Amino acid sequence: MESLSDTLWDVVICGTGLQQSLLALSLSRSGKKILHIDPKEYYGGPDAALSLEEAQRWQAEHASASATASSIFNSATILQSPEPANLPSRSYSLALSTQIIHTRSALLSQLVSSRAYRQIEFLSVGSFYVFKPSSDAQIPPTLSRIPSTREDVFSTTAIPARAKRSLMKFLKFVLDYDSESNAEVWRSHADEPLTTFLASQFSLDNELQAYVLALTMSLDQNVVTRDGLAVINRHLTSMGVFGPGFAAVYPKWGGLSEVAQVACRAGAVGGGIYILGTGIEKVVDQAEVDEPVEVVLSSGTTVKTTWLVLGTEDQPEAGAEQISRLVAVVTSPLASLFEVSVEAAPAPAVAVIAYPPGSVITKDGIASEQPVYVYAHSSDTGECPIGQSVLYFTTRTCPLAKALLEAALESLLTALESPQCLYQLYYQQSHGSTSIQSKGTLVHLPAPSLNLAFDDSTLESIHEAWKMVMDGKREDIDEEYMVFADREGEILAIKSKARVCTTHFISIPSDAA
Amino acid sequence: MASDDDSLATLKVLLIGPSGAGKSALLIRYCDDEFDSESSTATIGIDFKIKKLSVRGKPYRLTLFDTAGQERFRTLSTSFYRGAHGVLLVYDISSRASFLSMEKWFEEAENNTGPDVVLYLVGTKLDKAEVVGRAVSTEEGEELARQHGALFCEVSAKTGEEVRRPFVEVVDGIIRKGLDVGSGRTGGTVKVGADEEGQGGYLSVCAC
Numbered sequence: 001m002e003s004l005s006d007t008l009w010d011v012v013i014c015g016t017g018l019q020q021s022l023l024a025l026s027l028s029r030s031g032k033k034i035l036h037i038d039p040k041e042y043y044g045g046p047d048a049a050l051s052l053e054e055a056q057r058w059q060a061e062h063a064s065a066s067a068t069a070s071s072i073f074n075s076a077t078i079l080q081s082p083e084p085a086n087l088p089s090r091s092y093s094l095a096l097s098t099q100i101i102h103t104r105s106a107l108l109s110q111l112v113s114s115r116a117y118r119q120i121e122f123l124s125v126g127s128f129y130v131f132k133p134s135s136d137a138q139i140p141p142t143l144s145r146i147p148s149t150r151e152d153v154f155s156t157t158a159i160p161a162r163a164k165r166s167l168m169k170f171l172k173f174v175l176d177y178d179s180e181s182n183a184e185v186w187r188s189h190a191d192e193p194l195t196t197f198l199a200s201q202f203s204l205d206n207e208l209q210a211y212v213l214a215l216t217m218s219l220d221q222n223v224v225t226r227d228g229l230a231v232i233n234r235h236l237t238s239m240g241v242f243g244p245g246f247a248a249v250y251p252k253w254g255g256l257s258e259v260a261q262v263a264c265r266a267g268a269v270g271g272g273i274y275i276l277g278t279g280i281e282k283v284v285d286q287a288e289v290d291e292p293v294e295v296v297l298s299s300g301t302t303v304k305t306t307w308l309v310l311g312t313e314d315q316p317e318a319g320a321e322q323i324s325r326l327v328a329v330v331t332s333p334l335a336s337l338f339e340v341s342v343e344a345a346p347a348p349a350v351a352v353i354a355y356p357p358g359s360v361i362t363k364d365g366i367a368s369e370q371p372v373y374v375y376a377h378s379s380d381t382g383e384c385p386i387g388q389s390v391l392y393f394t395t396r397t398c399p400l401a402k403a404l405l406e407a408a409l410e411s412l413l414t415a416l417e418s419p420q421c422l423y424q425l426y427y428q429q430s431h432g433s434t435s436i437q438s439k440g441t442l443v444h445l446p447a448p449s450l451n452l453a454f455d456d457s458t459l460e461s462i463h464e465a466w467k468m469v470m471d472g473k474r475e476d477i478d479e480e481y482m483v484f485a486d487r488e489g490e491i492l493a494i495k496s497k498a499r500v501c502t503t504h505f506i507s508i509p510s511d512a513a
Numbered sequence: 514m515a516s517d518d519d520s521l522a523t524l525k526v527l528l529i530g531p532s533g534a535g536k537s538a539l540l541i542r543y544c545d546d547e548f549d550s551e552s553s554t555a556t557i558g559i560d561f562k563i564k565k566l567s568v569r570g571k572p573y574r575l576t577l578f579d580t581a582g583q584e585r586f587r588t589l590s591t592s593f594y595r596g597a598h599g600v601l602l603v604y605d606i607s608s609r610a611s612f613l614s615m616e617k618w619f620e621e622a623e624n625n626t627g628p629d630v631v632l633y634l635v636g637t638k639l640d641k642a643e644v645v646g647r648a649v650s651t652e653e654g655e656e657l658a659r660q661h662g663a664l665f666c667e668v669s670a671k672t673g674e675e676v677r678r679p680f681v682e683v684v685d686g687i688i689r690k691g692l693d694v695g696s697g698r699t700g701g702t703v704k705v706g707a708d709e710e711g712q713g714g715y716l717s718v719c720a721c
Binding site: 042043090093103108111112117119121122123242243249252253258261262264265266268269271273274275276346347348380382487 | 705
């Protein structure tokens with residue numbers, strides 16, 4: 001076996017976050033020599049799902065109070081944790097950047113065409129709820145479910161008949177919002193807040209506005225009409241694509257972390273070499289533009305490569321927008337959140353709860369100014385033991401963000417018959433660079449998006465990086481991107497002497513034992 | 514994947530162990546009845562292989578996962594281990610170092626799989642015992658397996674001796690433990706494959 005330093009690598013990829021891993025997947029049939037490393041001991045980088053032990057180490061590394069120069073994560077604090085011995089650490093996988101994936105997302109179609117999807121179990125994202133605080137301290141707050149189908153809108157008793165007509169009118173409008181006649185209605189309001197547009201054009205009252213706003217999954221209550229309509233359209237047109245009753249899916253065992261791991265395995269099957277716990281110490285300046293790049297690894301080994309692809313999860317943009325996250329494990333299956341609301345729908349493993357601005361109040365009596373979202377994950381996600389659930393809270397960072405998320409957790413537990421909380425981890429995540437950057441053969445992929453739903457624009461930079469590495473001057477090269485045949489039981493190359501032999505799997509009759 | 518096979522109980526079995534232990538050779542001998550003595554470098558290109566197997570008169574579909582070279586720097590992912598019903602831990606009986614590393618492989622397998630998983634220790638290159646001599650006795654292998662509650666045998670992918678045994682016995686062990694081997698997937702799983710488009714969109718019926 002050639003040593004790492006004797007090989008001239010085509011690509012060295014550093015980091016196993018979703019983007020770098022998808023790049024490895026896209027290159028997995030290219031025959032390129034790929035070295036894929038990660039300074040962390042686990043896969044997934046900023047998209048990782050961590051055991052409690054890993055989360056503890058991660059927290060210590062990201063405890064610094066301000067957006068530092070070395071990570072997009074900061075201010076990590078474990079607010080509550082039982083004696084470690086009392087919880088089986090590995091029974092948990094807590095996702096750092098939890099995102100749901102709409103069924104029409106190009107990520108799913110690429111996972112299907114690249115054949116990686118077979119190693120991933122997708123679960124459905126079920127109901128969306130709006131949190132309603134109670135004005136009377138004696139009465140617990142409630143969650144009201146956003147109707148998810150037309151029949152649902154008609155049958156719900158929560159909405160008065162006249163309001164239902166307005167809501168249906170709006171939903172029909174959004175489904176076809178880009179048609180000429182509909183575009184005329186919203187274009188002149190494109191940059192106004194969506195709430196203003198809903199009130200002026202569709203006479204939706206505050207309550208219905210809250211429903212509609214929840215579907216935008218926006219952390220900005222002033223989300224503009226253009227963006228809001230696009231997201232709601234994506235939501236509605238995603239409904240029913242892979243079965244009734246859901247518009248989005250979530251990969252079991254930690255979401256995008258699982259996608260990253262499966263993509264890395266595809267990279268390994270394609271011949272890529274994987275090393276964890278090894279980062280880059282130094283990139284040596286190239287003497288000539290055409291020379292290979294010399295990279296000194298943290299292990300001390302120097303490797304040579306044509307392309308070097310890095311993430312930017314270690315480079316937060318100064319002063320950029322931040323979000324605050326709170327991950328909480330509770331001792332209840334929270335069964336009411338995961339009920340099947342549409343006939344023949346698969347049992348959902350994820351529920352979404354939106355807190356409209358003003359509905360969360362801190363201990364000191366200060367109300368939230370921005371929405372708070374919660375993803376509730378049942379134990380079907382494999383992220384916690386049976387009988388428990390994981391709650392992922394997100395809001396825009398503000399001085400009170402932590403206090404607001406703690407208050408949101410507390411009030412949610414009150415609304416859900418007060419299960420106990422076992423564990424809480426708080427942290428902030430900032431925006432890194434949002435576009436791909438390259439200098440010669442050194443490529444920086446953008447940092448993960450802060451959106452709550454997977455953002456397809458993430459895929460563009462991976463495609464771009466793939467093209468660079470593939471020297472994509474051929475016009476038809478894009479047709480090959482992420483489109484692979486099945487590798488089931490097939491040996492594509494047996495290596496020694498660089499000989500290629502193809503042995504296809506032949507169905508063998510069952511043999512008797 | 515042929516659709517008429519979909520009703521078969523599917524078992525996920527992994528082959529792990531140090532580089533050069535002969536995992537791929539064992540897999541290819543068992544599945545394809547082939548052996549390439551010149552192939553000596555690390556494996557690339559095998560994702561998984563499928564083999565149908567009847568045990569106690571019932572057919573099973575075995576999906577066998579190789580390490581894809583990720584054992585070299587011990588970077589197998591947690592997702593690789595998910596849902597495994599059985600794990601073959603493979604070492605080379607002519608290499609002491611290979612045997613000594615098995616303690617770590619047992620630890621990794623035990624940490625990443627459920628309590629009901631069937632572990633099976635396999636010593637390979639049995640044909641070398643007579644030619645160049647063993648570095649690990651059968652008794653040592655048996656003892657290590659016993660300590661971890663694993664089954665044990667020695668095989669030769671080169672001669673084909675005993676190659677079916679670990680696969681048949683691991684399946685038998687899985688059946689005896691009564692693992693849920695239904696479709697291999699949990700309820701609530703959504704199919705996203707291209708041929709599986711559903712219907713029932715938000716306002717799919719008509720205007721109202």
